[in-house]
Amino acid sequence: MTILITGATGNAGGAVVQSLAAQGIPGRALVRTARELPAGIDPVVGDLNRPDTFVDALAGVSGIFLLSGYERLEELLANAVAAGVRKVVVLSSSSLDGELTNAVAAYHHATEEAVRASGLEWTFLRPNSFMSNTLRWLDQLRTGDEVRVQFPDVPVSTIHPRDIADVAVRALQGERDSEVLRLTGPVALTPVEQVAILADGLGRSLKAYPMSRAETHADLHASMPEPYAAAIESFFGDATIDETSVNSTVADVTGHPSRTLQTWVQENRSLFG
Numbered sequence: 001m002t003i004l005i006t007g008a009t010g011n012a013g014g015a016v017v018q019s020l021a022a023q024g025i026p027g028r029a030l031v032r033t034a035r036e037l038p039a040g041i042d043p044v045v046g047d048l049n050r051p052d053t054f055v056d057a058l059a060g061v062s063g064i065f066l067l068s069g070y071e072r073l074e075e076l077l078a079n080a081v082a083a084g085v086r087k088v089v090v091l092s093s094s095s096l097d098g099e100l101t102n103a104v105a106a107y108h109h110a111t112e113e114a115v116r117a118s119g120l121e122w123t124f125l126r127p128n129s130f131m132s133n134t135l136r137w138l139d140q141l142r143t144g145d146e147v148r149v150q151f152p153d154v155p156v157s158t159i160h161p162r163d164i165a166d167v168a169v170r171a172l173q174g175e176r177d178s179e180v181l182r183l184t185g186p187v188a189l190t191p192v193e194q195v196a197i198l199a200d201g202l203g204r205s206l207k208a209y210p211m212s213r214a215e216t217h218a219d220l221h222a223s224m225p226e227p228y229a230a231a232i233e234s235f236f237g238d239a240t241i242d243e244t245s246v247n248s249t250v251a252d253v254t255g256h257p258s259r260t261l262q263t264w265v266q267e268n269r270s271l272f273g
Contacts, residue, residue, distance in 0.1 A: 002026045002060055003172050004085075006048050007067040009035075011132040012091050015165035016065050017041050023169065028057055051076035058083035063172040066090050068111035077118040087121045089171045091164070094126050094182065095231070098240040103227035123171035127183040128243040131158045131264040134198060141272060145206050147198075149191035150219065151236040152210035156243045157184040158194070160259035163250045170253050181249050186258040188244045194261060201265030202272055213237060 003020055007013030008029035020027040021038035028044045029037055037043055046054030049071040058079055066088050070076075080088070092112055095105040115122045137147050164183055170176065189197070192208040199206035211219065216237070220229035234240045250258045 001062045001173065002028060003169075004028045004030065004044070004057065004061045004064045005041075006030045006065060006070075007091070008037075010067075011130055011161045012164050012168075013065065013067065015161035016168050019162065019165040019169045025169065025173075028061065030054060030057075048076075051079055055079045055083075058085060061085050063087040063089065065168055065172065066111070066115070068092055069107035070111075073111060073114045074118075077114060077120065081119060085120065087123070087172060087174065087177070088115050088118070089123045089125065089168045090115055091168075092124045092126045092180075094128050094241050094243055095235065096126055097182075097242060098235070102231040102234065102240075103225075104231040104235075121177045123168075123176045123178075124180045125164060125168060125171075125183055126180060127159050127164050128185060129156050129158050130164075131160050131185065131259075131261050132268075133158065134194065134261075134265070135271065137195075137198075138272065141202075141204075141206075145204060146209050147195045147206055148209045148211050148215075148219075149195060150211050150216040152192050152208065153190060154236050154239075154244075155188035155190045155193075156236075157186070157188040157246045158243075158261060159183055159185040159250075160261075160264050163254070163258050166254045166256070167250060176253065181253070182247060183249055184243070184246050184258070186246065186260055188246060189261065197261050198265055201262060202269060 005013050005016045005027055008017055008031055017029055021041055027041040029041050030044050030046050034043050034045055044054050044057040051072050090111055093108040096108055100109045112124050140147050195206050195208040220233055
């Protein structure tokens with residue numbers, strides 16, 4: 001078994017690389033430039049938007065960990081079928097619990113539908129927001145101890161990327177075929193509570209500033225294209241998706257409990273300087 005990991009330098013793809021390496025499963029990591037990787041994981045230089053740049057790397061691959069929303073997806077899937085790939089595990093999104101027409105859900109839905117139509121076996125992972133999203137506060141932490149938080153009263157059961165990865169690896173080993181898996185963390189925490197956990201883990205006196213809906217709206221629309229800002233505002237401000245509920249899927253699939261935010265902070269303290 002050999003797995004091709006797309007998005008191998010990102011939070012989820014990088015975690016899949018770690019999980020494969022930890023279990024001694026061979027992998028090929030799609031990267032834009034060559035880099036050092038864990039033992040047993042070989043770099044494949046290519047561009048996910050250009051499947052022709054890594055078509056040869058599909059030879060001998062049994063499964064693909066696939067990110068959503070990239071160009072020429074049908075070409076990539078056809079190449080995978082021709083190469084004898086058996087399984088695709090898609091990193092999809094909790095946004096598909098809501099309206100499929102919003103900008104975020106639309107590209108995840110399109111990816112899922114293309115994979116369904118490809119004839120390949122599949123598992124779709126729909127995780128909650130990542131614990132690594134805490135890094136969005138990094139610039140603020142470099143300048144002081146106040147952290148401005150959006151949707152301060154909305155609890156989210158954020159998930160550790162390694163839990164997503166561990167579920168993905170089990171699926172890539174031939175489990176959970178034709179299943180859609182909603183993945184959550186172990187407990188729902190408001191952003192204010194998340195800042196408190198971060199403060200404790202970093203040994204800093206951090207204070208959360210609860211942003212108003214108007215402030216959040218302005219901040220979102222200043223930082224990303226309007227359709228994506230509107231989608232995020234609807235998810236958390238209007239509760240069009242549920243990232244508050246906690247389920248047991250990670251434990252059911254992997255046999256270990258979901259990792260906590262405290263664990264993620266301790267593992268990543270060095271990222272905060």
